[in-house]
Amino acid sequence: MNSNITTNLPLTIAKFGGTSVADYDAMMRCANIIKNDTSNRLVVVSASAGVTNHLVRLGQSDVSLAEQADIISQIKAIQLNITQHFSADIERALNTEIESLLEALSVLALAQSKQYNLQHSDAILSFGEQLSSRIFAQVLRVADVAGEYFNVQEVMKTNSLFGKAVVDVAQLRELCQSELAPKLVNKVIVTQGFIGQDAQGNTTTLGRGGSDYSAALLAEALSGTNLAIWTDVVGIFTTDPRITDQARSIAEISFGEAAEMATFGAKILHPATLIPAMRCNIPVFVGSSKEPEKGGTQIKKKVDSNPTYRSIALRREQTLVTVKSPAMLHASGFLANVFAILAKHELSVDLITTSEISVALTFDNPVGSTQSQITSAVVEELEQLCEVSVEHGLSLVAVIGNGLTRAKGIGQSIFDTLNDINVRLICHGASANNLCFLVNEADANTTVEKLHKALFA
Ligand code: ADP
Numbered sequence: 001m002n003s004n005i006t007t008n009l010p011l012t013i014a015k016f017g018g019t020s021v022a023d024y025d026a027m028m029r030c031a032n033i034i035k036n037d038t039s040n041r042l043v044v045v046s047a048s049a050g051v052t053n054h055l056v057r058l059g060q061s062d063v064s065l066a067e068q069a070d071i072i073s074q075i076k077a078i079q080l081n082i083t084q085h086f087s088a089d090i091e092r093a094l095n096t097e098i099e100s101l102l103e104a105l106s107v108l109a110l111a112q113s114k115q116y117n118l119q120h121s122d123a124i125l126s127f128g129e130q131l132s133s134r135i136f137a138q139v140l141r142v143a144d145v146a147g148e149y150f151n152v153q154e155v156m157k158t159n160s161l162f163g164k165a166v167v168d169v170a171q172l173r174e175l176c177q178s179e180l181a182p183k184l185v186n187k188v189i190v191t192q193g194f195i196g197q198d199a200q201g202n203t204t205t206l207g208r209g210g211s212d213y214s215a216a217l218l219a220e221a222l223s224g225t226n227l228a229i230w231t232d233v234v235g236i237f238t239t240d241p242r243i244t245d246q247a248r249s250i251a252e253i254s255f256g257e258a259a260e261m262a263t264f265g266a267k268i269l270h271p272a273t274l275i276p277a278m279r280c281n282i283p284v285f286v287g288s289s290k291e292p293e294k295g296g297t298q299i300k301k302k303v304d305s306n307p308t309y310r311s312i313a314l315r316r317e318q319t320l321v322t323v324k325s326p327a328m329l330h331a332s333g334f335l336a337n338v339f340a341i342l343a344k345h346e347l348s349v350d351l352i353t354t355s356e357i358s359v360a361l362t363f364d365n366p367v368g369s370t371q372s373q374i375t376s377a378v379v380e381e382l383e384q385l386c387e388v389s390v391e392h393g394l395s396l397v398a399v400i401g402n403g404l405t406r407a408k409g410i411g412q413s414i415f416d417t418l419n420d421i422n423v424r425l426i427c428h429g430a431s432a433n434n435l436c437f438l439v440n441e442a443d444a445n446t447t448v449e450k451l452h453k454a455l456f457a
């Protein structure tokens with residue numbers, strides 16, 4: 001087995017998602033997972049289920065004082081429901097810490113309601129992980145594991161792009177080696193996913209669902225031997241098991257395939273999670289903290305089988321922008337102008353199709369964002385060049401697999417099944433690993449169910 005460069009011992013970075021740290025019993029199951037494998041020496045936790053959603057609301061501009069108080073008391077209830085299981089002394093000490101964090105949170109919420117800014121928003125969002133990591137370190141100690149809290153902001157330095165901050169990977173590696181690695185020798189360190197700190201000392205966040213990515217970055221920085229993502233399902237499935245009960249867990253999947261799934265909306269992994277793992281060839285395990293004995297999915301560089309169809313991913317709330325101009329006919333430079341506008345607004349395009357005088361482009365709506373990325377300012381600028389139409393209420397379906405551009409009959413297998421569904425746009429050919437198309441939001445689940453039946457039955 002590989003070993004990490006600092007301690008010469010195998011090092012697994014274990015990440016537990018929101019449902020895994022939702023209550024005391026769930027946290028205790030995670031503690032047992034840590035206890036049963038001594039290579040688990042760094043634990044990365046998400047906020048307890050529901051807490052980040054409360055914090056998103058708390059950080060908005062239109063929250064009344066009464067609502068602020070109500071949200072904070074709901075968060076408090078979630079956390080005290082866990083600490084009540086500790087002995088009286090521990091409960092008291094931990095509750096004092098929780099109270100003072102919540103006090104700081106209410107000061108921030110008040111400041112935010114007086115003058116909204118993104119900086120406050122991120123500071124507010126960070127409280128879920130700050131709370132759960134303190135509580136989980138204590139749960140470990142109750143389970144007889146030498147758990148110790150560590151503030152990830154000491155090492156996770158980012159730029160100041162609040163809400164989707166970019167991590168300084170070189171600095172993370174340096175700081176992990178000097179500040180974190182020595183602590184891993186005889187302790188199990190518990191730290192926060194999702195949050196970081198900019199050069200001015202402000203709290204930043206990496207985007208919703210970002211704890212997976214934090215854990216992968218830490219695994220890379222510490223030259224970890226394994227990354228384990230513990231969640232509420234027994235691995236990565238052929239499609240979201242919430243859409244069809246026919247979905248089944250995949251035993252082994254390549255980095256590339258899993259990265260495509262994450263990119264195209266499989267919520268099981270944050271889209272960037274596999275980037276650090278691939279850079280350093282760190283195998284990733286995905287399993288259920290509720291049923292660890294059932295195993296899960298191994299994600300690695302090379303796998304034994306490369307089936308034509310591996311999975312179906314679904315991403316909701318997509319925006320389709322069609323730009324049309326007769327000037328495009330036999331002309332050059334039109335697309336460059338369109339893309340210059342999109343780049344200026346920092347918009348990233350997903351799918352593109354073109355015809356003689358029009359181009360259709362799709363855009364994601366990042367999870368948790370309340371408004372479309374295609375603002376009126378973007379539309380107005382595009383309208384200087386061409387006619388613009390914007391459609392919402394669409395879902396992107398991605399069929400993920402291997403050799404999709406080489407295999408015969410792909411189109412027939414996929415679209416014959418969907419003959420009663422309005423397929424709005426199709427993208428195929430750029431990658432051998434996916435075929436993507438848009439359908440109306442109302443048809444999304446049926447589309448996935450039908451396709452799954454046809455391709456995976
Ligand atoms: P966590 O809080 O542990 O990070 P998430 O809710 O972010 O958990 O991700 C787990 C969920 O991802 C599952 O409950 C499942 O509904 C959803 N999901 C979407 N696509 C897939 C897939 N292909 N395989 C497994 N789960 C998926």
Ligand code: ASP
Pocket residue numbers: 017018046047052053128193194207208209210211212
């Ligand atoms: N707590 C954050 C969220 O809900 C990050 C995470 O869970 O990964 O988005």
Ligand code: MG
Pocket residue numbers: 017209212267268269270
């Ligand atoms: Mg998640």
